[in-house]
Amino acid sequence: MNIRTATAQDWPSIFPFWSEIVEAGETYVYPLGLDSDEARTIWMEQPPGRTVVAVDGDEVLGSAKMGPNRPGRGAHIATxxxxxxxxxxxxGVGRALGAYVLDWARGEGYHGIQFNCVVESNVAAVHLWKSLGFEIMTTIPEAFDSVSHGLVGLHVMYQKLGE
Structure with missing residues (x-):
């Protein structure tokens, strides 16, 4: 598996699984029913952010986007x-992408990294992020409407990167 910067030519391979995951209604707060152009605007980051793909040969296995969590005075924290x-x-694609984003954020000089919306019923993601050093800072109760679990909490997770 190789992780590299995503290109416009990768989007047709990303969009089918992006759409499937969003439409499943279990892990992302993105609006349902977005077309390819609308989804691309959300996912394909512009500088100072970055979008990458994990590939095995020509097959796109996954994707991650990263950048400052907030503009201006909050830009020292990545997401x-x-x-x-x-x-x-x-x-191991999620773990590899997670490690890549952590290394990228450290290399870019971010003080910390914050995930704003980790769905608490997404136990695999919560476990992965904890294993990579993230802490749950708080949980907003009933902030996500899961298709299979109903109203569940959204974790805000954080990891300090700088000294």
């Missing part, structure tokens, strides 16, 4: 979002 193609789950 990231991750999607792994359902067909590639269980192959």
């Amino acid at each position: 990231g979002s991750f999607m792994v193609s359902p067909g590639a789950q269980g192959r």
Whole structure:
């Protein structure tokens, strides 16, 4: 598996799993029913952010986007979002993308990294982020309407990067 900067030519491979994951209604707060152009605007980051893909040969296994969590006086804290193609789950793609984003944020000089909306019923993601050093700072109760679990909390997770 290789992780590299995503290009416009990667989007047709990203959008099918991006759409499948969003439409499943279990992990992302993005609006439902977005077309490819609308979704691309959300996912493909512009500088100072970055979007990457994890690939095995020509197959796109997953993608991550990263950048400052907030503009201006909050820009010293990074954030990231991750999607792994359902067909590639269980192959370490999420962990590899998570480690990549942490290394990127450290290399860019961010003080910390914050995930604003980790759905508490997404136990695999919560476990992964904890194993990579994130802490749950708070949980907003009933902030996410999960298709299968109803109203569940959204964790704000954080990891300090700088000294």
